[in-house]
Amino acid sequence: MFVRLIAIRALVVFAGLTLTPLASGFDGPVEKKTFALPSYTTVGGKTIRNVKVGYETYGTLNAAGDNVIFIAHFYSGNSHAAGKYRPGDAAPGYWDAIIGSGRPIDTDRYFVVSADMLANVNTKDPNTITTGPASINPDTGKPYAMTFPVVAMRDSVHVHKALLDSLGVHKLQAVAGASGGSIQAMEWGALYPELVERIVHVIGPGFDISPFVVEMLDVWTLPIRLDPKWNNGDYYGKEEPVDGVGQALKIVTITARAHGWAEKTFGYKWADAAKNPADSMGNSFAIQDALDKAGAARGKSTDANSMIYMAKANQLFGLGDELKRMKAKILFIPASSDMIFPPELSKRAAERYRAQGGVAELVIIEGDGGHLDGVFNVAKQGEAIRAFLAR
Amino acid sequence: MFVRLIAIRALVVFAGLTLTPLASGFDGPVEKKTFALPSYTTVGGKTIRNVKVGYETYGTLNAAGDNVIFIAHFYSGNSHAAGKYRPGDAAPGYWDAIIGSGRPIDTDRYFVVSADMLANVNTKDPNTITTGPASINPDTGKPYAMTFPVVAMRDSVHVHKALLDSLGVHKLQAVAGASGGSIQAMEWGALYPELVERIVHVIGPGFDISPFVVEMLDVWTLPIRLDPKWNNGDYYGKEEPVDGVGQALKIVTITARAHGWAEKTFGYKWADAAKNPADSMGNSFAIQDALDKAGAARGKSTDANSMIYMAKANQLFGLGDELKRMKAKILFIPASSDMIFPPELSKRAAERYRAQGGVAELVIIEGDGGHLDGVFNVAKQGEAIRAFLAR
Secondary structure, eight states: OHHHHHHHHHHHHHTTOOOOGGGSSOOSOOOOEEEEEEEEEOTTSOEEEEEEEEEEEESOOOTTSOOEEEEEOOTTOOSOOSSOSSTTOSSOOTTTTTEETTSSEETTTOEEEEEOOTTOSOTTSTTOOOOSTTSEETTTTEEOGGGSOOOOHHHHHHHHHHHHHHHTOOOEEEEEEETHHHHHHHHHHHHOTTTBOEEEEESOOSSBOOHHHHHHHHHHHHHHHHOGGGGGGOOTTSOOOHHHHHHHHHHHHHHTSOHHHHHHHTTTOBSSTTSOTTTOTTOOBHHHHHHHHHHHHHHTTOOHHHHHHHHHHHHTOBOGGGGGGOOSEEEEEOBTTOSSSOHHHHHHHHHHHHHTTOOEEEOOBOSSSGGGHHHHSGGGGHHHHHHHHHO | OHHHHHHHHHHHHHTTOOOOGGGSSOOSOOOOEEEEEEEEEOTTSOEEEEEEEEEEEESOOOTTSOOEEEEEOOTTOOSOOSSOSSTTOSSOOTTTTTEETTSSEETTTOEEEEEOOTTOSOTTSTTOOOOSTTSEETTTTEEOGGGSOOOOHHHHHHHHHHHHHHHTOOOEEEEEEETHHHHHHHHHHHHOTTTBOEEEEESOOSSBOOHHHHHHHHHHHHHHHHOGGGGGGOOTTSOOOHHHHHHHHHHHHHHTSOHHHHHHHTTTOBSSTTSOTTTOTTOOBHHHHHHHHHHHHHHTTOOHHHHHHHHHHHHTOBOGGGGGGOOSEEEEEOBTTOSSSOHHHHHHHHHHHHHTTOOEEEOOBOSSSGGGHHHHSGGGGHHHHHHHHHO
16 A cells, blocks of 8 residues: 555656645545543543544554554644545645655554544534533533533543543554644643653643733634624524634634735735725725635634633643653744744743753744644654654 | 933932832923814825814924924824823823933934824823814714725825924924834835935834734724624714723734733733632633723723724835835834734845835844833833934
8 A cells, every 4th residue: 555655646746736635645544433431520620421522543553552643633623633534525634744654653653543622613513523512411401501611631631541541552652733732742741751752742832821822812712702692602502603703713813824924825915806995994905805704614613612612721721840740752843933832932841841851852844824834834844753753 | 401300310210219200201391282184185085174183292393493303103002202291190101211301312402293193093082182983074063983084094194294394394304103103104204205314113014014914903903893882883972882992902912912021921820819710711810801901991092993994094004116215214123022013024124125225224122022112112222213313
């Protein structure tokens, strides 16, 4: 299979084709599976019954159960990290460029697992399986809405650890993730120092959330809370706050981008070539129109309350003294133009980890795409990841 | 007076006092005056009748009318750039640290003028005088609301030029401003190349707005547009969208700040020491609570529609080929941690200006206060401004 894929790829490149299902990194069939726990008690002491999360695996678990890499997902993402469900899928998983046969996270060597978080925001996406405010509370038969317990990042990590136990995993060669995924990777390292060999912390905050981002997460979800249809979270079965969700996703996008990206992608183009923005208060620029439309489209599969719960989970991140328990080698990969978690935060965290005797490496994704360079351009540091996994 | 002030300042420093009215930079009495034009026709071709803007002056105009520096204000500011109206005022004008007797913009030498913009947002502040959407349309006897014409940055500049003509100004030694004020300074240079000797462009975009900021300005005013009380701008005499305005000002503040500022000012403190944010979705962090309260307080004197008009004026900025007309020497002063107009934008503009034969200098305000370092910490480059004015 490996040799055949390479041959086909060469043909594809030669023919000048750039989009074909066979060119995706992970070539096997990707299947969304479900992991269930009868109950889970949060770090805050609240018990949630009938917990379900979706997961995907790429590659094969070895007999020792020690060739495993876990991929944790970011705020608006899910566990679809690589490959395609069907050959005709429009795009592969978000980190397909670095996960697959022969790629830096090599599925010929590693058994790669990714799982949906608790309170994942994509509740209406059929390929996301999660337990959160949109789930039915077995005690009432109705959606939890804002009565769902607060869930911290490590609550998802605890559930994902139970998943890995069920699969027979005995060693994690690495936990890797971008943004919110990088936070979970740190939680894994602090919670399970004997299990986790390496952490790949891509576009992350280091060992605690930045207070600036605590406030930015408040701003991200503000349009939801201002939408009268949000109704303090009580909207299930009614008209949902889709406008607020769309505008919230718009803010997520622009704050996760940067000046160069905006200039290259949209420049000063008008939304409508016949409507000069100088002529009327209602006439806008292309970037405004495009991000409004993208937010609205994405908003259709996104749950408003879950965006608020996911913001809270990020806001609560901070390892404190638990950092001292961590043993994993850490590779920090900030993006040069990231304004959410600027490279300075990773540099400072790397110094702090070295000061306590830890092994910390740092490489930067150079670019002008902002925070999202850690998702779309992670392959720029793919070889650094490959080398780090071999150390 | 100059000698006496210095002596008193020395005493103040010696006594360890940090707040006293006599320590303000401009020592003379500051008075808000009104400049009126019977009518003004915008660059978009719309005529506004009964135009009024407030202004302040510091220092004395010489006989030749050529010792003048104009200070243009930023998005949420007004013409109160220096001094105090009354000795008991809580704070002096925003750039008092660099404007005054013996200060870099020395009122013993220069006649300094600052004026309120059209559509200034502070309509309910008695020290702001402006003409904008909250003004009465003489044709209807009612507030313009969203029928007020689109006003560009250069519309305010045209009105301010008429003000300076009325005062007998024949030469501008400099036009200086922060952020939106820096944009107006560029407009002055392009519109009146024979009049303007120097431009001090503090925390500015260069010669055109960044598309990233076009979108951020959209985000700034989003909470207003989402507030049902905004009612498409028709709220005068009714309940006003004060919640939307307060939340909008909150977004302005956090996006105009930076990571270091948030960490030093708030850290990870909880809004209420008895309410752990991990315990409940409603419990928040100190930074959230403080910015909510500051926005709400400031929102009481701020007009919702004017924030939208001011955002539009910023979005429309771009000199295009008119840059070639500019002759003024330019001093660029970006702030190192500014994420609205990062230093890279000023560096690029300086190179572009030099490439067309212009004189461009650049110094950076080092700090972690973000964009607002150009307002609160401009004195860090006060001596660079003093030296530039002497060249």
